[in-house]
Amino acid sequence: MTILGPLLMVALLIAPIYLAKETQEERKIAINQQQKYHLENTEYLYFTVIPEYEAKQLTSNFNESPYYALLYIEEDHFTLYSDQQISLSVSETIEREIEKIIEINNLKKAGIDPQIIEDASSSIDITTKIVSEDGNTTNSHSEASMGIGFISGILIYMFIFMYGTMVMRGVIEEKTSRIVEVIISSVKPFQLMMGKIIGVALVGLSQFVLWILLTVVISTVVELAFLDVSSMSNEISVNEQSAIIAQITNITGGINLIQIFLSFLFYFIAGYLMYSSLFAAVGSAVDAEADTQQFILPITIPLILSFLLIQPIMDNPDGALAFWMSIIPFTSPVIMMVRLPFGVSSWELLLSMGILVGAFVATTWLAGRIYRTGILMYGKKASYKELWKWLRY
């Protein structure tokens, strides 16, 4: 997993680009007539006019023709014939081309020079600025905020889920292999539980760092080896490049990156600690991983909910939903990270962090009580009623 992870990540990054380039192969398209609609060759599509009788033949027998498809035009009817499923991009390109011709014709008929329309169309970029209390204005960029919020939210969600279940599996392993009683005759159950949680956290963190490093290294290597970088950057002129660089510096200017990074670490660790103690309690209550379902569900629901709410929260990062979800400890690790790049007042951040720490202490205490009874219970199918009893032993 340690090595495979980064490879998969790189594959995820590279594959779409690579595939997109690959699939655009050159195709020959036959046309039966071209008086009314004169189609220009595009980058990937080459049009050839063929005699009417040959076209007629193709409509009934396409086998062994050198063409990918036949565009048969009859008055204002357009039909594409082929011996295979015609790719969506091909049919869309042809549609677009024909529409363009019709539009131009219509404009001409109405006595309008198409050039006028082209000159009249425009595209603008709105600049958003944040005015802070001391009167300074900084450029804000919702796109960048969304990107940072989304990525950090997802990372926290993934980390909690992966390593939380890892803790749970570890506890179940210790219980089913029956080593637990040997060990807790040397250390307290709580120590064993916390040791497991912290241990897995350190494994997780080092795996994470390794992932990031390997992903960067591998993707650079792959990019250099397989993708023609020069052809990609050719399309962007030098002027545009410097403009982009200027923009990136501009974008990050409005976001407090240090605050985000520190908060990320905090929510990363505190969120994990809170959830993993609950996962440990679940692990201690069951005899096999198959029995975890009924207890896992209530733990994962807030986590999955916060994942699903990332999009709506990004649309309205200051609404009531966003506020409450970033205060409630079970959803705050993910949601607060989503909100942070958009700017969150410090009292909200501190309140959320304080509540999360409190929740972490409470869940650990609770989990510890379930754990110390649970790990010594064999062959007993635990129910919620049972867990409640263990809590009060």
Added chain:
Amino acid sequence: MQENLLIVENVTKKYRDYTALLNVNISVPKGSIYGLLGPNGAGKTTLMRIINQITAPDSGNLLFDGLKLEKHHISEIGYLPEERGLYKKMKVGEQALYLAQLKGMSYTEALEKLKFWFTKLDILDWWNKKVEELSKGMAQKIQFVVTVIHEPKLLIFDEPFSGFDPINAAIIRKEILELSEKGTTIIFSTHRMESVEEICDHIALINKSKTILEGPIDGIKKQFTNNNYEVITKDSVLTDNKFYQVTHKKDDIFQIQLSEGTKGKDALAFINKNYEIVSYKKETPSMEDIFIKAVNNA
């Protein structure tokens, strides 16, 4: 009076719906092999967990070597639970070192002692194997070594022979007796009575969360002595009379129960006069008989 290594006084442990232990008292003399007996579910495991400070009693005191039992005593106790296991994916040696260090041993000390024990039990070849490659009996040997490695004053074995084949069980029994000779006090719990008679010198019988019998094994046996004798005669005949009653006959062995007030030698004299005796033997109650009797009486 022999000094006690461990004293359990009035220990009570209640769970919400049942009482696991009720005012249990036991005294384990130094150097003894102490058998903790009782049917399944009597509370033996709970008692052992309390001695190992895995669970805390609701009330009662525990004294270890004259002092209140505390956390630091862990390094002086070795515990082999009934539900025992090892990390399956870990290598044998690595794991034994880890568990020994958990008991407070230094790495070098643990390594040295482990090599000694592994050589003694002829399992040194397994050092680099993973636990999952071992059979259950092999794993049990390693668990035994890990339990005794830190040379504790008190060793507690919960059903130590379960899972062993007879040959390995004999090896482990020999090791337990050797440790006892060196002065280690041993508590072991079992519901298999024959192993109790073979090795224990003291016992406590726990039934339904109470101690119903406790003390040196010969004293208890004396307490349960009955007036039964086993007689074999040459002609395989023996009839009831005023001295005794034949209660059972199996092959040519007669079991007789003496009447109230009759002494063994009186009955012997009578039988000797009337029959030709091949053997005449007082029946000693087996632990199993005592066990069943005590449980039924309680």
